[in-house]
Amino acid sequence: MIDIVDKKDCTGCWGCANICPKSCITMKKNKEGFDYPIVNEDDCIKCKKCINVCPILHKEEIENNAVAYACFNKDEEVRIESSSGGIFTLIATNVIKDNGVVFGARFNDLFEVEHSYVESVEDIKAFRGSKYVQSKIGYTFTEVKKFLENGRKVLFSGTPCQIGGLKSFLGKNYENLICIDIICHGVPSPLAWNKYKNEISNGKKITDISFRDKTYGWKDYSFRMEFEDGTSYFEKGSENKYIRGFIGDIYLRNSCYQCKFKTLHRQSDLTLADFWGIENINEDMYDGSGTSFVIVNSEIGNQVLKKIEEKIEIKEVNLGNAIKYNISAIQSSYNNPRRKYFFKNISKLKFDKLVEKSLKEDFIIRLKTKVKKIIKI
């Protein structure tokens, strides 16, 4: 029966729920809105498959000679709709053209975020763009396995811990599997997201959401929510309370504060990210519309990138230099002491006020700690 030593470490990958032969593990939301496994002990046959599949209890150690690139899609329309350089869409398109299947994170009808798969180029659009909420994996690992065993090519994209969960669930390498992860700051609470979404929409039907609207450019990105009545909510990311709370580490999953998947030795074939700082590394690759930071982790990843070479601008870069501007690749998020306050008051205060108060007090705590340190010196 699954029992992670420290529950704080569970990433909610659904690996145990996918593998249980008696279907006696259900993923239940805790008070913060994150999925955790609950075992029905009456049905459990103690086969230990759930324990053996857990990527935290049995993490695979990998040694990669990672190579880094700055890239962007030459198709300006796709690039503008994507979070960084629009590389994901190109790779996904090739997989579909090879009669493959693509898995990724999309909005459902209620604008909650969940994993699913598509089999047509037109449908890839649903996965385009970062959704800053933990995506529900559901039973997609089981679906991936079925496709792989039937000889279909599969592209699975997700956070590094989701890739860890999938690889552990599969238990062996498949030549027809491509895994793409992202450099992940951390995953926000679906409960926090639902509260924010409901307060902003205020009963109006939502038709579209972008966390990374590029109206004011890639670096100065905005949050946009559109409604059926033709109105919209639009705010610069630097001012938007949901984005500020996310970047301020107030409502990330507990495991994100000591993430076991922050490394340059990744289980994925390719890692995609924003190339923050590219203007200081290679000016030619910066025009303000979005540059992707792509890390090739395996020979499969190398082949995948080669296949899209004609459709992208690409320059090899020094990995160490690039990481300096994107420390989330290797370092966990700040364990914000105001996180407790946020979740304690989540049903009492309006979202904007709650984030404002959490961030303000966090600033004071950090200032006091600094002053104390100076006095000690």
Ligand SMILES: Cc1cc2nc3c(=O)[nH]c(=O)nc-3n(C[C@H](O)[C@H](O)[C@H](O)COP(=O)(O)OP(=O)(O)OC[C@H]3O[C@@H](n4cnc5c(N)ncnc54)[C@H](O)[C@@H]3O)c2cc1C
């Ligand atoms: C929660 C989160 C945190 C991130 N943190 C960082 C960071 O700290 N630094 C950085 O450089 N980049 C980060 N990124 C990645 C970055 O925002 C882009 O996704 C990446 O640059 C790919 O961009 P693209 O233009 O190639 O493709 P896009 O089309 O923009 O990317 C789409 C891809 O992202 C996946 N995706 C979207 N939302 C989710 C989700 N909730 N969970 C899992 N997968 C998702 C889709 O499945 C698809 O593979 C983060 C993304 C997410 C979702």
